[in-house]
Amino acid sequence: MYTRRTLIGRGFSDVQIKRAVREGRLTPVRRGWYARDRADPDAVTAVRKGGALTCVSALDKHGLWVPPGKTRLHIRLSRHHGPARASCRGYGGPCPVDQAVDDIPHALLCAARCVPEDYWVAIADSVLRRRAVSVEELRGCMPCVPPAVERMLRKCDGRSQSGTESIARVRLRGEGFKVVVQPEVASFHGHADLRIGRLLVECDSFEFHAADRDAYRYDRYRDRKSLVGRWFTMRLTYDDVVYGWGEVLNDIREFTRADRHRLRGDRRPR
Ligand SMILES: [Zn+2]
Incomplete structure (x- = not known):
């Protein structure tokens, strides 16, 4: 997608x-916006409606x-097309629409008003x-950082390996659990996703396992090792985290309440 100004800037008259319009190349x-035939249909829709694709889209x-x-x-x-409440909007004053798809910092600011905190942190982690x-570099790219966004940025962690891991971490910490991110596990010479005491919480991302036999095998190896x-492993699927969190949380509470997760003297897990 191009604005007339971009095309003129690139030397077109x-x-x-x-x-180009007559010949079907644009x-x-x-008014002032043109699409090539390979243009993304969602971006074309956004521009046709008088705006830019933003937020999670x-x-x-x-x-x-x-x-x-x-x-x-x-x-x-944009300011001239429809009421602001009909659209996603970020923080700060209105920002001109000069690209068909918002860049990441602007899209994140819009998403901060549109998705729950745990999802936003998962997006920012990704x-x-x-x-x-x-986090500092990401913060520096944002046009403004209101307190609500700053609070969420402080919960971000780039070590997170998947959206489900990020969501589980934010929710478990929100429930008061002491959660270690990417703890080292000597018995399989690697890192688990999350750890609460001696409970390892492994979060499967759906896309990952659907396609990857080696990853599937490696996970079974890790569970065994x-x-x-002497670790306990709880393996969570994407659906567990996104759609069945209540039950997962109850199970984690039950496990930790039973005091089986504590790290004791010479029975310490390795
Ligand atoms: Zn939105």
Whole structure:
């Protein structure tokens, strides 16, 4: 998707733009906006409605983890198109719409008003992991950092390996559990996802296991070795975390209440 200003900036004249439209190489979407035939249909819809794709819809296009339920497009309308309440909006004053898809910092700011805290942290964790940036760098890219966003940024952790792990970590800490992230486990020479006392919590991301036989085998190896090392492993699926959290939390409470998770003297797990 291109604005007329972008095309002019790249050296095209109005005559050349008109010719490209006539020849079908560019399609006018709305005043001052053009699409090539490979343009993303969601981005075209956002521009046609007078805005930009933002929030979780934009974050999805950037290849980041996004929460379940992509039922509607999240669009940020420009000031001249429709009431602000009909659109996703970030913090701070209105921000001009000059790209069809918002960049990650703007999309995150919109998502901060649109998705629950645990999901937002999971998205931000995936930015840290997949873009190899620190929390400080991410904070520095944001046009503004209101207190609500600062609170969530402090809960982010780029070591998290999946959205489900991030959500479980935020929720368990919210319940008062002391959660260790990516603890080292000597008996399988690696790291588990999360640890509460001697309970290892392994969070499977759905996409990962559906396609990967080696990962499936490696997880069984870890379960076996962790048992030998006197750890307990609780393996959670994507559905457990996203749709069945109440039951998972009850099970973790039950386990920890039974005092079986404590690390004792010479019976310490390894
Ligand atoms: Zn939204």
